[in-house]
Amino acid sequence: MNFQNPTFLWALLLLAIPLIIHLFNFRRYKKVLFSNVAMLKEIQTESRKTRQIRKWLILAARMLALAALVLAFARPYIPQGGLQNGRQLISLFLDNSQSMSAEGENGQLFENAKNTAREILQNLPPDAEIQIVDNALSPFSNRTFTPANATKIVDDLDIDFHPNDLNSVVQKARNKFVSEGYASHHVFGISDFQNGATMQENRVDSGVNMHLLRTTPVALQNLSIDSVWLEEPIVRPGVPVKLNVKIVNNGDQSVESSTVVLSINGVQQGVESFGISAKAVEVLSLSFTSTQTGWINGEVSLTDVPVTFDNNYFFTLEIKPSISVLQIGKRAPELNKIFEGDEIFTLKQVQEGSVDYGQFNAYDFIILNELKEIGSGLTEQLRQFAEKGGIVAIIPSDNPTQYKALSTLGVATYGKLATKEISITPNNLKQPFIRDVYTRIPQNVILPKINKCYDLKMGAAQPILTLKDNQVVLARARISNGSIFQFAMPLDAAYSNIAAHELFVVTMLKMAFSKMEKQRLAYPLFHKEPIAINAINGAEQSLRLRLGEQSILVESANSRGCLRFWLNEEINSAGIYSLGSSVNKALGKIALNYSRVESKQRFASDSELKKQYVGASVSIDNASSAVIKNATNSLSSGKPLWKVFIILCLIFLLIEILLLRFLKS
Numbered sequence: 172m173n174f175q176n177p178t179f180l181w182a183l184l185l186l187a188i189p190l191i192i193h194l195f196n197f198r199r200y201k202k203v204l205f206s207n208v209a210m211l212k213e214i215q216t217e218s219r220k221t222r223q224i225r226k227w228l229i230l231a232a233r234m235l236a237l238a239a240l241v242l243a244f245a246r247p248y249i250p251q252g253g254l255q256n257g258r259q260l261i262s263l264f265l266d267n268s269q270s271m272s273a274e275g276e277n278g279q280l281f282e283n284a285k286n287t288a289r290e291i292l293q294n295l296p297p298d299a300e301i302q303i304v305d306n307a308l309s310p311f312s313n314r315t316f317t318p319a320n321a322t323k324i325v326d327d328l329d330i331d332f333h334p335n336d337l338n339s340v341v342q343k344a345r346n347k348f349v350s351e352g353y354a355s356h357h358v359f360g361i362s363d364f365q366n367g368a369t370m371q372e373n374r375v376d377s378g379v380n381m382h383l384l385r386t387t388p389v390a391l392q393n394l395s396i397d398s399v400w401l402e403e404p405i406v407r408p409g410v411p412v413k414l415n416v417k418i419v420n421n422g423d424q425s426v427e428s429s430t431v432v433l434s435i436n437g438v439q440q441g442v443e444s445f446g447i448s449a450k451a452v453e454v455l456s457l458s459f460t461s462t463q464t465g466w467i468n469g470e471v472s473l474t475d476v477p478v479t480f481d482n483n484y485f486f487t488l489e490i491k492p493s494i495s496v497l498q499i500g501k502r503a504p505e506l507n508k509i510f511e512g513d514e515i516f517t518l519k520q521v522q523e524g525s526v527d528y529g530q531f532n533a534y535d536f537i538i539l540n541e542l543k544e545i546g547s548g549l550t551e552q553l554r555q556f557a558e559k560g561g562i563v564a565i566i567p568s569d570n571p572t573q574y575k576a577l578s579t580l581g582v583a584t585y586g587k588l589a590t591k592e593i594s595i596t597p598n599n600l601k602q603p604f605i606r607d608v609y610t611r612i613p614q615n616v617i618l619p620k621i622n623k624c625y626d627l628k629m630g631a632a633q634p635i636l637t638l639k640d641n642q643v644v645l646a647r648a649r650i651s652n653g654s655i656f657q658f659a660m661p662l663d664a665a666y667s668n669i670a671a672h673e674l675f676v677v678t679m680l681k682m683a684f685s686k687m688e689k690q691r692l693a694y695p696l697f698h699k700e701p702i703a704i705n706a707i708n709g710a711e712q713s714l715r716l717r718l719g720e721q722s723i724l725v726e727s728a729n730s731r732g733c734l735r736f737w738l739n740e741e742i743n744s745a746g747i748y749s750l751g752s753s754v755n756k757a758l759g760k761i762a763l764n765y766s767r768v769e770s771k772q773r774f775a776s777d778s779e780l781k782k783q784y785v786g787a788s789v790s791i792d793n794a795s796s797a798v799i800k801n802a803t804n805s806l807s808s809g810k811p812l813w814k815v816f817i818i819l820c821l822i823f824l825l826i827e828i829l830l831l832r833f834l835k836s
Contacts, residue, residue, distance in 0.1 A: 179245040236823035243816035259355040262344035266362030269480040270769040273388035287794040294803035306333035366775040384794040392422035395481035395770035485762040486692035500540040505670040544573040557653030582648035586626030619669035624660040693762040701735035716748040
């Protein structure tokens with residue numbers, strides 16, 4: 172038998188008080204002599220013996236009653252079999268995600284959850300070992316605390332930007348349990364149990380007891396700005412920029428009227444009113460005009476309570492004066508007609524032997540037109556250019572056998588020349604690369620005719636344009652953030668009439684705009700993939716993100732001349748960050764937003780939670796006082812005996828009363 176409050180056993184010393192009173196309660200008797208003393212001596216002897224037995228029995232009953240009462244307050248229990256040293260870990264998870272800012276029956280869900288956590292801690296033994304875990308898996312979750320110190324941590328917790336991930340919490344608690352060799356483990360989870368991701372089965376140790384206490388909002392009501400994207404990839408100064416804004420009503424009630432506000436560089440540029448049905452999605456169109464080039468700071472906002480973290484969406488956009496095109500090799504009038512005379516493009520032409528590889532980063536689109544040879548040096552430069560997001564188009568010469576170095580890129584390689592005299596199939600107009608060019612695909616369209624072309628051995632490349640016999644005449648190979656396009660024939664009329672067809676203009680423009688399409692407006696705070704920096708010298712190694720007075724060093728790496736960086740856990744606020752080097756050189760901007768996972772207000776059912784944690788003992792209930800009391804009393808330390816000792820105390824008191832009533836001296 173063990174005790175949860177062993178210090179209370181010091182009260183057993185009080186048993187000495189009735190014993191001392193009994194032992195030192197001396198009474199003096201006065202003898203009176205008279206006749207027939209023999210009979211009186213016999214009666215006196217018998218009465219004195221009976222009286223002493225009665226007193227000892229009453230003393231024993233009183234002392235046993237007092238002892239039973241003291242033991243009851245010491246909260247005795249019988250440990251379960253198999254416990255090693257009796258140590259048990261109590262892991263308390265308090266969900267402090269953004270969805271907990273919703274309103275419950277008794278106020279904000281998060282404040283209700285903190286009150287529940289305090290009540291649990293108050294019902295635990297004062298020497299209990301408690302692990303506090305939040306969504307951020309904060310450093311304090313690596314330690315254990317007494318209930319008093321754990322209560323202080325709960326008091327200091329606030330709503331955090333990390334979304335609810337119960338799997339990570341359980342894994343964190345399990346690691347603590349296993350690494351320190353506890354005998355038993357209880358996990359208390361207080362959450363709304365948002366189910367943002369697909370529920371997956373997780374096998375948990377059979378010795379784990381999970382008490383999941385659910386707190387739910389009284390009404391599902393939340394508008395969120397899900398995402399923002401450009402309607403057209405081309406952004407120029409002085410030309411209206413059209414934005415699409417996706418609004419989601421995650422609640423059960425329709426919203427008759429609300430407004431979305433667009434701000435550019437801190438100045439309001441537009442307001443759009445809208446109404447939206449319950450569980451519906453609305454895409455709004457907003458626009459603004461910037462007369463300046465460079466980076467702009469954008470923000471789309473709406474007013475909605477009580478969940479407010481998803482009411483703002485930050486984005487950044489780089490407006491370039493033009494798209495820089497570099498043409499290397501033979502001068503082609505067909506290309507000049509497309510890229511010259513249009514302010515969208517800046518075209519530069521160089522001869523095959525006059526290429527400055529160091530200036531490749533200054534261009535968005537590079538065209539290799541009928542080069543006699545593509546060697547290993549140029550191939551490596553093209554690789555680095557494409558990895559940074561650059562676009563390359565290769566128009567072969569009449570002898571592409573000197574292009575063997577391209578095979579190291581994983582692109583298509585050139586084979587034998589084949590005579591075709593077949594036109595391009597109309598099905599190509601339905602392919603993703605081209606279909607968005609046409610609002611309506613024309614009927615009976617006449618497409619270019621190919622007289623002869625080289626066989627393209629595709630490798631990892633994908634077909635863009637094919638003939639009616641499935642021969643590929645334009646292929647695309649993706650290399651990291653960029654692409655390399657390859658034609659199967661020169662532009663000479665002896666090979667085809669494609670250069671005189673509008674399809675050639677369309678495909679070349681799509682290639683030129685491909686890099687602009689990759690411009691990403693924003694990232695989530697939890698973005699795990701590396702973010703590539705295009706407009707930067709690859710030699711830079713130390714990068715910092717700055718927001719106001721906050722300056723955070725980020726991890727970066729240089730790979731093949733392309734600099735990439737990763738977000739870290741220190742970045743915990745949404746906003747627009749300036750990217751700079753260690754010498755305060757401005758390199759760009761990046762917009763970070765809170766994850767929208769917590770916006771959906773889809774909660775896991777009891778059956779889903781139980782299926783998720785196979786092997787563990789899982790109980791799911793509301794966070795009432797009765798449930799908390801029952802859960803804390805049924806800890807795996809063993810069977811409580813305090814009620815037994817209370818009953819024994821009453822029995823001994825009853826025995827004392829009976830002795831006093833019926834046992835005469």
